[in-house]
Amino acid sequence: MDDVGYLHLTPLQTAAACGNVDFVRLLLAAGANVDDGNPARTPLSEASLYGHAHVVRELLDHGATIFRPGRVPNSLRTACSSRRFEIVGILLESLSNSDHLPRALDEALDLALQRQDGDVFLRLLSYMPVSPRYLGWACAFGSKLGVERFLGAGVSVNARDTALGYPLHIASAHLHPAIVRLLVDRGAKVNRISKNHGSPLLAALMSCAAPLLRRLQSKRATTLIARLPTHQDDSTSICYRDGKMELSAVRMSTCLQVVRILLESGACVKKPVKDIGTPSQIASFIGSEPLVESILEKGASVNETGGYFGNALSAALEGRQSSIVRLLLERGADAELLHEEFGTPLCLACANNDLESVHILLSHGADPNVTDPNGEAPLTLALKLQSRELQTLLSSSQKQLRVRDQDIVVAARFYRRPDILGWLLNLDERMIPSEETILTVIREPMIPPKIIGNLAARDRHLGVTEKMLKLAGRSVVVQALLSIRPICKLSLEILEFQRERPAIHLLLEHEPEFPITEGVVMAVLRTSYHPPPTPKVGGLLQILWARNPNLQTTRAMIEAASKSPKDLEFILQRNDTVLIPHEAVCMAANHPFSAQKLTKMLLGHAKILRPRQETVLLTLSREPSEPMMATLEVLLEYNPELKIPGVTTLAVLRTVRSRTWNAWQKRLDNVLRKWAMERSKSEGRLMMS
Numbered sequence: 212m213d214d215v216g217y218l219h220l221t222p223l224q225t226a227a228a229c230g231n232v233d234f235v236r237l238l239l240a241a242g243a244n245v246d247d248g249n250p251a252r253t254p255l256s257e258a259s260l261y262g263h264a265h266v267v268r269e270l271l272d273h274g275a276t277i278f279r280p281g282r283v284p285n286s287l288r289t290a291c292s293s294r295r296f297e298i299v300g301i302l303l304e305s306l307s308n309s310d311h312l313p314r315a316l317d318e319a320l321d322l323a324l325q326r327q328d329g330d331v332f333l334r335l336l337s338y339m340p341v342s343p344r345y346l347g348w349a350c351a352f353g354s355k356l357g358v359e360r361f362l363g364a365g366v367s368v369n370a371r372d373t374a375l376g377y378p379l380h381i382a383s384a385h386l387h388p389a390i391v392r393l394l395v396d397r398g399a400k401v402n403r404i405s406k407n408h409g410s411p412l413l414a415a416l417m418s419c420a421a422p423l424l425r426r427l428q429s430k431r432a433t434t435l436i437a438r439l440p441t442h443q444d445d446s447t448s449i450c451y452r453d454g455k456m457e458l459s460a461v462r463m464s465t466c467l468q469v470v471r472i473l474l475e476s477g478a479c480v481k482k483p484v485k486d487i488g489t490p491s492q493i494a495s496f497i498g499s500e501p502l503v504e505s506i507l508e509k510g511a512s513v514n515e516t517g518g519y520f521g522n523a524l525s526a527a528l529e530g531r532q533s534s535i536v537r538l539l540l541e542r543g544a545d546a547e548l549l550h551e552e553f554g555t556p557l558c559l560a561c562a563n564n565d566l567e568s569v570h571i572l573l574s575h576g577a578d579p580n581v582t583d584p585n586g587e588a589p590l591t592l593a594l595k596l597q598s599r600e601l602q603t604l605l606s607s608s609q610k611q612l613r614v615r616d617q618d619i620v621v622a623a624r625f626y627r628r629p630d631i632l633g634w635l636l637n638l639d640e641r642m643i644p645s646e647e648t649i650l651t652v653i654r655e656p657m658i659p660p661k662i663i664g665n666l667a668a669r670d671r672h673l674g675v676t677e678k679m680l681k682l683a684g685r686s687v688v689v690q691a692l693l694s695i696r697p698i699c700k701l702s703l704e705i706l707e708f709q710r711e712r713p714a715i716h717l718l719l720e721h722e723p724e725f726p727i728t729e730g731v732v733m734a735v736l737r738t739s740y741h742p743p744p745t746p747k748v749g750g751l752l753q754i755l756w757a758r759n760p761n762l763q764t765t766r767a768m769i770e771a772a773s774k775s776p777k778d779l780e781f782i783l784q785r786n787d788t789v790l791i792p793h794e795a796v797c798m799a800a801n802h803p804f805s806a807q808k809l810t811k812m813l814l815g816h817a818k819i820l821r822p823r824q825e826t827v828l829l830t831l832s833r834e835p836s837e838p839m840m841a842t843l844e845v846l847l848e849y850n851p852e853l854k855i856p857g858v859t860t861l862a863v864l865r866t867v868r869s870r871t872w873n874a875w876q877k878r879l880d881n882v883l884r885k886w887a888m889e890r891s892k893s894e895g896r897l898m899m900s
Contacts, residue, residue, distance in 0.1 A: 220252070220257075221243070221247050221248065221254075222238055222243070223235065223238045223239070223243045223244070223245075223247060223254045224247070224248055224252065224253070224254050224257050226238060226254075226266075227254035227255070227257045227258040227263065227266050227270065228257040228258070228260070228261055229261075230258070230261065230263035230265075230266055231266075232263075232265050232266050232269055235254070235266055235269055235270070236269060239269075239273050245270055245273045245274055245275045246275060246276050246283055248284075251284055252284065253275070253276075253283060253284060253286070254266075254270055254275065255267065255270045255271070255275040255276070255277065255286045256284045256285075256286045256289045258270060258298075259286045259287075259289045259290040259293070259295060259298050259302070260289050260290075260293055260295075261293075262293065262295040262297075262298060264295075264297050264298055264301060267298050267301055267302070268301065271301070271305050277302050277305055277306055277309070277311070277315065278306070278309075278311045278314070278315040279311065280311070280314060285315050285318050285319065286302060287299065287302045287303070287306065287315045287316070287318075287319050288315070288318045288319045288322055290302060291319040291322065291323055291328075291331045291334075291335075292322055292326075294328075294330070294331070296330075296334050299331075299334050299335070300334070303335070303338045306338075307338065312338070312340075313340065313344075316335060316338070316339060316345075317344075319331065319335060320332065320335065320348050320352075323352075324348075324351055324352065329352055329353070329354065332348070332349075332352040332354055332357065333354070333356070333357075336349075336354070336356070336357050336360070339357075341361060341364040341365070341366060342361075342366065342372075343366055343367070343370035343371060343372045343378075344372045344374070344375060345357075345361060346358065346361040346362070346366045346370065346372075346378050347372045347375035347376065347378055347381050348375070349361060350378045350379075350381040350382040350385070350387070350390055350394070351375070351381050351382075351385050352385075353382070353385060353387035353389070353390055354390075355389055355390065355393060358378075358390055358393060358394070359393075362397060368394055368397040368398050368399045369398070369399060369400055369403070371405075376405045376406075376407050376408055377399075377403060377405055377408075377411075378394055378399065379391065379394045379395070379399040379400070379401065379403070379411045380403075380405045380407070380408040380410075380411050380414045381408075382394055383408075383411040383412070383414040383415040383418070383469055383473065384408055384414040384415065384417075384418045385418065386415060386418055386419065386462070386465045386466055386469055387465075387469075388465060388468035388469050388472060391411075391415075391469050391472050391473065392472050395472060395473075395476045401473050401476045401477055401478045402477070402478060402479050409485040410478065410479070411473055411478065412470065412473045412474070412478045412479075412480070412490050413485050413490060413493070415466060415469040415470055415473065416466070416470065416490055416493040416494060416497070417485065417487060417493060418466075419458065419462060419463070419465075419466035419497055420458075420493050420496055420497050421436075421448075422448045422458065422462075423456070423458065423496065423497070423530060424436045424487065424496075426456070427529070429552070431519065431552070432519060436487075448462045457498070458497060458498075463497070463499050463502075466497070466499075466502065467499065467501055467502055467505070470494075470502060470505060470506070471505060474505060474506070474509050478509075480506050480509045480510060480511040481510060481511060481512070481515070485518060486518060486519060487518050487519050487520070488517065488518030488519055488520040488521075488526060489511070489515050489517055489518060489523075490506050490511060491503065491506050491507065491511040491512070491513065491515060491523045492515075492517075492518060492520040492521075492522065492523045492525075492526040493520075493526065494506050494523075495520075495523040495524070495526040495527040495530070495532065495535045495539065496520065496526040496527065496529060496530040496532070497530065497532075498527070498530055498532035498534070498535055500534060500535065500538060503523075503535055503538060503539075504538070507542060513539050513542045513543055513544040514543070514544060514545050514548060516548075520550075521548075521550035521551065521552075521553065522544075522545075522548050522550065523539055523544065524536065524539050524540070524544045524545070524546070524548060524556045525548075525550045525553050525556060525559055527539060528553075528556055528559045528560050528563065528565065528568055529553075529559065529563075531563060531565055531568070533565065533567040533568045533571060536556075536560075536568045536571050536572070537571050540571065540572070540575045546572055546575050546576055546577040547577065547578060547581065551584060552584065553583065554581075554582065554583025554584055554585075554587075555577070555578075555581045555583065555589075556572055556577065557569065557572045557573070557577040557578070557579060557581070557589050558581070558582070558583040558587070558588075558589055558592060560572055560589075561589040561592040561593050561596075561601060561605075562583075562592050564596050564598055564601060566600055566601060566604060569589075569601065569604055569605070570604060573604070573605075573607070573608050573609070576609070578610055579605050579608045579610060579612050580610065580612065580613045586617070587617065588613075588615060588617075588618070589605055590602065590605055590612060590614065590615075590618050591615070591617050591618050591621055593605055594618055594621040594622050594625060594626075594631075595621055595625060597625060597626065602634075606638055611639075612638060612639065613639055613641075613642070614635050614636075614638055614639035614642040615642075616644055616645050616647070616648040618635060619632065619635060619642075619644055619648050619651075619652065619666070620648055620651050620652075622635055623651055623652045623655045623658060624651075624655065629657055629658050629659050629662060632652070632658065632662045632666070633662055633665075636662070636665055636666065636669075642669065643669045643670045644666055644667075644669055644670065646673060646676055646678065646679070648666075649663070649666055649667050649679060650678055650679065650682055652666055653679060653682045653683060653688060654682060656685075660685075660687040660688045660690065660691035661691060663688055663691055663692070664691035664692065664694060664695065667679065667691075667692060667695050668695050674695060674696060674697035674698055674699070675692045675693075675695050675697070675698040675699060676699055677699045677702065677704075677705060679692055680692060680699065680701075680705045680708075680718070681704065681705055681708040682708070683709070683714065684708065684709055684710040684711065684714065685710065685711055685714060686711050686713035686714040686716075686717055688714075689709070689714040689717050689718060690717055693717060693718075693721050700722075701718055701719075701721070701722040701725050703728070703730045703731065703734070705718065706718060706719075706730075706731060706734040707730070707733075707734045707737075709734065709738065710738060711738060712735060712738050712751050715731075715734060715735055715738070715751065716751050716754070719731075719754075719758075726759070727755050727758045727759035727762065728759075728762075729762070729763075729765055729767070729768070731755060732752070732755055732762065732768055733767060733768065733771055735751055735752060735755065736768065736771035736772050736774075736775075736778055736782075737771055752778065752781050752782075753781075756785070762785075763788075764782055764785050764786040764787075764788075764789050765789060766789055766790075766792045766795075768782050769782055769783070769786065769789065769791060769792060769795045769813075770792060770794055770795045770798060773795045773796075773798045773799040773802070773809055773813070774798070774802065775805075776805050776808050776809055776812065779799075779809055779812055779813070780812060783812060783813075783816045786816070790817065791813050791816060791817040793823055793826070795813055796810065796813050796814065796822060796823075796826055797823075797825070797826045799812075799813055800822075800826050800830050800842050800846060801830060803838075804838070806830075806838050806839070806841075806842040807838055807841040807842045807844075807845055810842055810845045810846065811845055814845065814849045822846040822849055822850045822853065826846060830842055830843050830846065844885065847885070848885075
């Protein structure tokens with residue numbers, strides 16, 4: 212009878228959910244367990260959910276349990292959630308003498324409060340015991356009838372419930388002006404401090420601001436907001452105007468009413484400070500001018516510090532409330548008041564890209580050169596945001612805007628428009644960059660050489676250092692740096708760092724007495740970028756030999772020159788004694804564009820040199836192409852005794868697309884046939900000798 216069937220329900224649960232009272236009786240008579248189910252669903256909870264009152268009565272007559280914490284789900288809560296008020300009455304009558312009534316009521320009330328369902332509270336009211344706890348529930352629901360009932364029954368207006376807190380704090384947190392007025396008139400203490408809520412005034416302000424507070428991004432704010440004691444539904448409390456999230460007019464109005472009642476009753480605006488902030492700070496964050504003015508008129512200081520926001524001006528800026536920023540500054544707020552996390556108000560406004568607040572702060576004398584705790588000035592923040600409007604606004608400040616090294620670095624890294632660096636240099640002509648800043652700018656390939664030169668020329672004592680010339684790499688940057696004085700002495704290490712031959716040529720021209728050694732030649736040969744040949748640059752190797760006719764060709768030079776036919780031709784013409792290294796042949800044979808030409812040049816220069824087996828294998832490992840086949844032909848021509856493994860040849864052809872298979876197979880056959888003929892001739896000559 213208790214087997215689980217479709218949808219994991221027992222037959223009795225299914226019958227109860229369907230409202231079939233006859234089948235329920237039949238199953239109970241056959242021995243079905245009246246409470247059979249799981250901690251989430253029982254026959255009674257199913258009948259309560261679907262509103263089958265006759266089934267509920269039948270189950271209760273057979274001893275069904277309405278609620279047992281941890282074992283039997285709360286059927287009263289289920290009936291309240293589905294608004295089955297007839298069943299709610301039946302269940303309450305059965306629970307009236309049960310020890311589980313308070314717990315069952317609390318769960319049902321908590322769900323109803325989340326849904327703002329006052330009808331459920333009124334249905335449960337007559338069954339609630341007279342205690343501070345249910346006075347607190349009445350305040351949370353804003354039920355004047357409930358509050359008067361419990362106060363009339365002798366519950367103290369200042370009685371505190373362990374879980375919910377004081378009645379006035381609860382009513383304030385749920386923004387019920389009528390209940391707040393009633394409690395104050397009955398003698399509730401407006402300055403009593405609660406662990407959960409702080410003062411009633413703070414409870415009202417934090418509850419009002421909760422939808423905005425929950426959208427703060429910092430980790431510290433998230434931790435504080437998680438402890439907000441409120442059940443309010445944020446979705447009904449906010450609206451969007453011009454793309455900005457604001458509190459709804461109804462929420463602002465009810466909050467203002469509650470705050471004014473508390474202030475009129477003597478609520479203190481100076482002492483209480485919650486983790487989030489003081490009353491003036493939270494009101495500034497909310498953005499209601501009447502709210503802020505009401506609190507300031509009662510003696511709150513505009514520069515009072517404490518809490519997450521630190522001060523009222525920072526709170527207004529964090530909430531992007533420019534009208535409150537203006538109001539606070541007109542009331543004497545300090546525009547330079549530092550916050551340990553946000554820095555100055557101007558830094559916070561720039562970080563939020565709040566142009567209107569930035570303009571207001573600057574017009575009230577805010578210093579644009581004061582940095583935040585991370586050492587970033589407002590200009591640095593504006594550069595990171597890439598907001599040209601914000602940068603222009605800061606430059607129009609009455610105080611001279613200073614450009615720092617960090618600003619130059621940010622502009623170089625974040626911007627693809629090089630004109631921003633020129634703008635910064637013109638903005639502060641006294642700015643002298645550090646060597647590290649200049650090096651950072653040199654590393655960026657998009658920065659014009661003229662800007663780099665202007666930046667390096669700012670410090671007449673530093674001049675051009677060895678590090679700068681090493682990083683220059685490009686000839687245009689080298690040319691810009693060579694025009695600056697003082698300049699460091701040229702070294703071989705500087706030449707080795709260059710990426711272009713014109714850059715090396717410029718450096719050698721700048722220092723005509725620099726000794727030309729093998730290292731200089733190697734630096735030229737290793738440059739990866741070869742510009743179009745010009746009369747001046749194309750003959751750089753000739754210039755080196757002209758400056759030092761005693762230069763000797765080395766194996767390293769031949770290897771390095773094996774990447775370029777022109778370089779190799781030049782080096783080989785000056786080689787009389789050095790044997791061609793096999794490494795150079797291997798490198799030449801695998802050049803992506805000029806392998807055949809380079810290989811022929813090397814093998815033709817050294818008649819006694821024969822290609823090795825590993826050179827052939829490395830050539831065959833490349834993807835089949837005409838240059839690869841031509842190179843293989845050259846290698847076999849100069850050494851017919853080389854062996855061509857069939858497995859390797861087949862692996863080469865397997866990489867070829869099917870539509871070109873026949874063509875490459877035919878090409879390879881021709882190469883191998885020619886090689887076989889040359890090999891047979893060589894063997895014949897050997898036998899004759």
